[in-house]
Amino acid sequence: QVQLVQSGAEVKKPGASVKVSCKASGYTFTSYGISWVRQAPGQGLEWMGWISAYNGNTNYAQKLQGRVTMTTDTSTSTAYMELRSLRSDDTAVYYCARLPMVQGVIIFYMDVWGKGTTVTVSS
Amino acid sequence: SYELTQPPSVSVSPGQTARITCSGDALPKQYAYWYQQKPGQAPVLVIYKDSERPSGIPERFSGSSSGTTVTLTISGVQAEDEADYYCQSADSSGTHVVFGGGTKLTVL
Numbered sequence: 001q002v003q004l005v006q007s008g009a010e011v012k013k014p015g016a017s018v019k020v021s022c023k024a025s026g027y028t029f030t031s032y033g034i035s036w037v038r039q040a041p042g043q044g045l046e047w048m049g050w051i052s053a054y055n056g057n058t059n060y061a062q063k064l065q066g067r068v069t070m071t072t073d074t075s076t077s078t079a080y081m082e083l084r085s086l087r088s089d090d091t092a093v094y095y096c097a098r099l100p101m102v103q104g105v106i107i108f109y110m111d112v113w114g115k116g117t118t119v120t121v122s123s
Numbered sequence: 124s125y126e127l128t129q130p131p132s133v134s135v136s137p138g139q140t141a142r143i144t145c146s147g148d149a150l151p152k153q154y155a156y157w158y159q160q161k162p163g164q165a166p167v168l169v170i171y172k173d174s175e176r177p178s179g180i181p182e183r184f185s186g187s188s189s190g191t192t193v194t195l196t197i198s199g200v201q202a203e204d205e206a207d208y209y210c211q212s213a214d215s216s217g218t219h220v221v222f223g224g225g226t227k228l229t230v231l
Contacts, residue, residue, distance in 0.1 A: 037166075037222075044223075044224050045160075045209050045211075045225070047211075047220040050220070059218050108153075108156075108217070109172075109211065110211075111168050111171070113165040113167070114165065
């Protein structure tokens, strides 16, 4: 079945970086995109950006520009999200989610989600 | 930046109809999507392209659109429908994803 399996929880100090992985299975990885969404404790969903697994194109949320990088490894069907210069308000559950594509064009909704990775930023 | 506006909370009794609205200026041009999220779980897509229902989602979930407002309707609400619901769309450029603030549905 289609699933996205994310890496385990992380605890980081302010100023450090974190890299979360998202391994896809059950579908053709390069026929879809991957979006990253985070949720701070008790808060709503915040879109972080997306990457096309087809051609590597990316688009990031304005507030994270310069701190976030999304990549894919098509040989292992894995997507990665790296967030740098971590602050306490980056503490959140980070989700990866699949984005459908039609003829190479991303359709902006998320039809399959990973279970989430908790990232805690604390000194 | 572009925003989608949802009511913070909606309450209904079992068997009644719940309606959750989402407003945004770009909604006449961009599709809306709805997600259900229960505590401690990842979101689940319940409506896509304004009114389409993914396979496996009960028929009591429906979506509609009118101008700058989209509505998620849950007919015959059941206790298991108690959850947070988020609308999602894209901005007018069609490249950035936006989520509404979420609506907590309480089944009385």
